[in-house]
Amino acid sequence: MAPSAVETTTLPVREAETSTVKLTSNSGPYKELAPIGYEKKAEEEGIDGFSAAKYKNYLPTWGNERYAPLERFEHRDHGLDADPEYPELLPAGVTITELTPTIGTEISGVQLSKLSDAGKNQLARYVAERKVVAFRDQDFADLPISEALDYGRYFGRLHIHPTSGAPQGFPEVHLVHRGAGDKTADAFFQTRTSSVAWHSDVSYENQPPGTTFLYILDVPETGGDTLFANQVEAYNRLSPGFQERLHGLRATHSGIEQVDASRAKGGAVRREPVISEHPIVRTHPVTGEKALYVNPQFTRNIVGYKQEESDVLLKFLYDHIAYGADFQARVKWAEKTVVVWDNRVTSHSALVDWKSGQRRHLARIAAQAELPFETPFKA
Template identity: 65%
Template sequence: MAPSIAENPTAEVVVPVKVSPQASTSKPKVRRIIEEEGGKSTASYPHYLPVWDYGEKYPPLEPFTHIDHGKDADPSFKDLLPEGSQIQRLTPTIGSEVTGVQLSKLTAAGKDQLALLVAQRKVVAFRDQDFADLPIQEALDFGGYFGRHHIHPTSGAPEGYPEIHLVHRNNNAWEYDDYLAAKNSSVSWHSDVTYEQQPPGTTFLYLLDGPEVGGDTVFVNQVEAYNRLSPALKERLHGLKALHSGFEQAEHSLKRGGVDRRDPVKNEHPIVRTHPATGEKALFVNGGCECCPMKSGIY
């Protein structure tokens, strides 16, 4: 999860709808990973395997009113952390681990407190969750409580559920291997889809299959990054904006035979943002990475 960055929205919620591809004499190409694996897969959840539909196109995203549910949540967390649950801080400034809580069973009050806890701790890991075993739509319904689902313009998704952003690597992932071959580290710091006018405020990430060792996902606290700046640099950054572009990502996808389900956009965002629930200031800059190119320029 990440803090919400929607500011001063003025429109009602508008959910993107599918645009039917233009009629053609040939059937739109659909690429399915499971077909490339001969119809069989060792994946624990094969219905989650990615599909790329080349006939799928979405209209531009419309502005929407974002409600940060953590803003008025009970800070005692009594509905989120019942008796018998445990919470442990992983570092002083970011990350907590929770056991004894099944997120899919939370009440509305518990969900509000979840939003507040994540705003405070930036990343919270919950053990032994059942999201992967639920019907995909039920998992989406849970996530939808925290804001409008984002549909990624270039990534693969489970068939029929474009709101799921999959990170999938198989034995043919030569492109990523080539990218890592030129680096002395596999670490690539970035924040997804910051080029949107209203980037996602909350992210749920769960693992379906992973390596026995390695493959770690790491997170950075942009509030702490801001707090450690000198007073002079903080003053310099306030009022500056960065231009975030999705054109490079779209071009990269098309060059390698991928999809572009929505026309790319550019949007500017303040470099310093304020979280509505905690009042904390955070840096909002994004260098992107070569495997999912995005560009940002500061001015």
Template identity: 65%
Template sequence: MAPALVETPQPVPSVAYTKSGTGEYKEAFIGGPKAFNADAELKGEGTKQPPAKYPNYLPVWDNEKEKYPPLQPFEHYEHGKDADPTFPNLLNGAEVSDLTANIGAEVRGVQLSKLTDKGKDELALFVAQKKVVAFRDQDLADLPIQEALDFGGYFGRHHIHPTSGAPKGYPEIHLVHRGADDTTARDFFEERTNSVTWHSDVTYEKQPPGTTFLYLLDGPAAGGDTLFVNQAEAYRRLSPEFRKRLHGLKVVHSAVEQADNSKTRGGVVRRDPVTSVHPLVRTHPATGEKALFVNPQFSRRILGFKKEESDFLLNFLYDHIAKGQDFQARVKWAPGTVVVWDNRVTAHSALLDWDDGARRHLARITPQAEAPFETPFEG
């Protein structure tokens, strides 16, 4: 018999226990203030590396004078439910090509920043269906930062990342930055064999992100691609009996390790780290699709299971997700690219595969969505 779907309060395991579980946090891409060289970024490194193309997006870690209070619950409105499924306001005149048969698309001929509200509704649904969409030839990076935030804010409350650098005065922008003189790749691979870090963004929050935007500011000529996996297809690939057993299970997601990592790098921790309990299988509010909602970066333990039992099942799911090349896509970055994905039904990983000496600089707008929920099992 599958576990009951009745929501009952359950104690969250202690921090010490969650840190010792499966899926220890690892971070390869954000060096923090210790690794950041503002002079080199602003002036360049001679012939080695030119100045940053978007100095207004260079990271700082001092946007606040004191810690932010804990995030408060809010009512999220899912605009994808209002969308015309034929996408007349989004894809009229657009060139659309699928990246794979079951995840991902590339779109040309659409300017995201010029979409009407109806077009934005359709964008939310289109991305939920495709899971990840690379929009080429976009102007989002060239707009004033506040205009970019105004666009992204249509899709939910802006998330302020607890540890990352952000542009001066705009803590709502999460920056992924590695400077030209940053040696984190060399240092990282002294301890690790690969840089793959499958995750959905900040799943430790009570209301993690939904429709999410990442746009390129500066990047190496080759390398630094991003992998995406279709967590809904990963769920469907499991046998009906196995899927039935997963329903009703709850998983602890932890921010503690990320906060500790930031402290080690000399970075900030803007809010006290939290743990949240989410369903292992969640339902998308616009499509009704069910998807696995676990990731090795932030998921720590299945409630009600002993540690060895929890690790065994989580490791199986992580292995299933990582090996599912037939439900994954690889997105190659290019100038003017905005990648939009739905964090509720995907996981992703950047790749640290280029040599030291090339800047990689991206900005993320991260609207929060509803608290994860699951609907009754459907055999």
């Protein structure tokens, strides 16, 4: 269901933006690679050897909708109701491949859209345990968008992104879209050496997403993979003394820089940005695991620390997560893939590493979860 009492006038499709964007002085370390437009003919009809978009119903629009601030709500994770044997999610005949020991699983032989509520409960718990799961051979992209949203809504209140493009009439779908022949990344790499930007999605919200779905619509022949980091394992790798020092600390997470980046490009701003405080170590409500909950895209400072003190500690944590290749997984996209991850206990980064000009088009549905909380430290 779309939000009520919201103006839904849509702006025309924009020509692709190619100029270098100069952000405001408080833009911080935020990296913005998302285009705010595309070549309409290239996407709808194909052009210069590129085929048309496979899912034109998912092409992004940028409207002038304005939404009120998000209000708190009670959230109960359905993983708490799951059978830990996973009889419906992982029945006999399903193929399970673990990408790494601590994070990442590929599954073939089960259709997400056919799961009962009991199966969805098991999905929530399994994803919380494995952190990120790639389901192959899915029909998710072929569902009516309204049905895909109803599916995601089972896991929590759906988040509406403040700046991204969305399919016409479905603002709850966050689109990741780089159109055929798009060259906007060229301007980015004039001033940056890497597209890697570790983050947990919209962690600046008071109740950031938990169970999150991302499904492929169009993908380059090679490139455009997504990196994931296990922030539970990142926490576990720290010494007990260091873990104890982190407990009780809170950090601010800011959405201001993301909105500033969109405004600087003439993009959408659907909701005024917020700053929230979250514990640096948060606890998962189903598994009870503790995870680091900071990321360089949105975390800004440690509450009560002087800026220099905060910067030193946060940089250590960011580097610890980014360099932790032994608790990371790399998901390679293929047709009919749906990736489900738990945004509370992971961070991730897309890679803009292909130069073929081929389209990369994905849709994300993110269910908001509980207010981040911390449980007492135990050595």
